[in-house]
Amino acid sequence: MTDEARPVLLISGGHTLQPLWQPLSETYDLCMLHPQSSGLMNDLGIQGAFGVQKYLTAELQEKAVNIAYRLSAKLHEPSMSASLAKVVSEAFNGNPPENLSQPQIGEWWPAMVGEHIKQEATLVGLLDAVMNDRKISGCVVHEDVTPDQRAIVLFCKAHGIPTVHVPHANCFYTGKSWDIHTESISDYIAAAGTHMRDFYVRWGFPADKVRVTGVPHWDSWYNTNQPTKAEARKVLGVDENVFLFIYATSWGQLTSDRGGFEQEFENGLRQVLETTRELNATLCIKMHPSEAQGQEQIYLNALKENNINGFVTRQFNEYVLRAGDALVAHGPSNICVTSAFIGLPCVYLSTEDFEFPFPGPVKSGVSLAHAIRISQLLDGDKTWDIFSKVCNDAHGKGNATDRTAEFVREVCQ
Numbered sequence: 388m389t390d391e392a393r394p395v396l397l398i399s400g401g402h403t404l405q406p407l408w409q410p411l412s413e414t415y416d417l418c419m420l421h422p423q424s425s426g427l428m429n430d431l432g433i434q435g436a437f438g439v440q441k442y443l444t445a446e447l448q449e450k451a452v453n454i455a456y457r458l459s460a461k462l463h464e465p466s467m468s469a470s471l472a473k474v475v476s477e478a479f480n481g482n483p484p485e486n487l488s489q490p491q492i493g494e495w496w497p498a499m500v501g502e503h504i505k506q507e508a509t510l511v512g513l514l515d516a517v518m519n520d521r522k523i524s525g526c527v528v529h530e531d532v533t534p535d536q537r538a539i540v541l542f543c544k545a546h547g548i549p550t551v552h553v554p555h556a557n558c559f560y561t562g563k564s565w566d567i568h569t570e571s572i573s574d575y576i577a578a579a580g581t582h583m584r585d586f587y588v589r590w591g592f593p594a595d596k597v598r599v600t601g602v603p604h605w606d607s608w609y610n611t612n613q614p615t616k617a618e619a620r621k622v623l624g625v626d627e628n629v630f631l632f633i634y635a636t637s638w639g640q641l642t643s644d645r646g647g648f649e650q651e652f653e654n655g656l657r658q659v660l661e662t663t664r665e666l667n668a669t670l671c672i673k674m675h676p677s678e679a680q681g682q683e684q685i686y687l688n689a690l691k692e693n694n695i696n697g698f699v700t701r702q703f704n705e706y707v708l709r710a711g712d713a714l715v716a717h718g719p720s721n722i723c724v725t726s727a728f729i730g731l732p733c734v735y736l737s738t739e740d741f742e743f744p745f746p747g748p749v750k751s752g753v754s755l756a757h758a759i760r761i762s763q764l765l766d767g768d769k770t771w772d773i774f775s776k777v778c779n780d781a782h783g784k785g786n787a788t789d790r791t792a793e794f795v796r797e798v799c800q
Contacts, residue, residue, distance in 0.1 A: 631668065
């Protein structure tokens with residue numbers, strides 16, 4: 388049940404913000420932007436939580452449809468699709484995919500844009516309704532670049548409502564040109580550590596608007612009731628005497644014009660399978676949460692075809708990493724950061740324009756097996772603690788949730 392006199396805090400539905408729900412609910416009624424998140428809040432007994440969808444009406448939906456039809460109507464004009472096709476062609480150096488060329492692009496582009504406009508017009512209408520009914524004191528998002536999250540942040544900025552971006556993880560992009568990770572349009576950033584702070588400042592975000600807090604959803608790594616290596620292996624069914632090699636997969640970034648990810652992943656899997664045989668190891672393929680359904684079977688088939696003992700999982704990060712002897716990941720993945728928290732030796736396969744800018748995980752060269760052996764020499768080395776602290780200022784204490792909640796209360800009064 389909500390208290391109409393309490394201030395409202397808009398909060399995105401990203402699971403990485405879940406640790407903040409309880410402490411922030413002590414100050415605000417939380418308005419969730421995804422229905423499933425508000426339902427979960429109620430299940431957890433968090434008082435005052437409600438979904439923005441409670442304000443949805445037939446009139447609001449009709450208005451959003453009319454806005455979408457009106458704004459997207461011009462896109463059906465041949466001159467518009469021709470102009471768009473020209474821009475796309477230039478982006479692909481004169482050789483765009485067939486469905487991004489004339490006349491194909493004119494057959495699907497207007498409808499897709501219209502659907503997006505309808506979705507965002509509905510969201511803006513819902514936010515208007517909340518604002519007319521309650522006092523909105525602030526907004527917290529886990530990212531501000533996808534259409535829904537960007538619309539929420541822009542709505543708040545237009546109405547003078549403070550916005551706080553709590554990035555879900557570090558970015559290790561080292562390229563010179565714009566990348567979707569290099570910008571944030573929120574008023575404030577709660578940074579994981581000094582690396583994230585310096586990264587955003589380097590790309591033009593005001594330094595006085597960044598507070599180093601640590602990453603709230605990483606606090607659980609420092610709980611005292613975490614499983615031991617033996618306990619983790621027992622749960623996963625891994626023999627205590629085998630060398631457990633963990634391969635953390637990744638996903639193709641679709642937020643830039645860079646391609647070639649699929650080939651990188653195929654090469655990476657091939658190297659991992661060869662190295663597993665060379666090390667006579669057991670292989671755990673730890674899937675990225677964003678990988679497509681059905682990918683599990685592809686990995687299982689690869690294990691079978693190569694006669695390798697192992698298993699595949701999307702979940703149980705904390706058990707998998709604590710059970711492992713070494714980890715390899717694509718590019719400077721943040722799973723390398725969490726493995727560093729517990730001192731698990733890790734190696735990464737190089738990805739163009741992404742790099743760890745300071746000592747930590749070992750970069751694989753000609754031989755992945757050799758890199759893994761080098762990483763084993765760093766077992767227990769203080770490098771892991773230094774690396775972890777730069778990436779997560781709450782390393783060792785696990786107090787990022789309290790620090791982030793305090794920051795939100797400070798700027799969203």
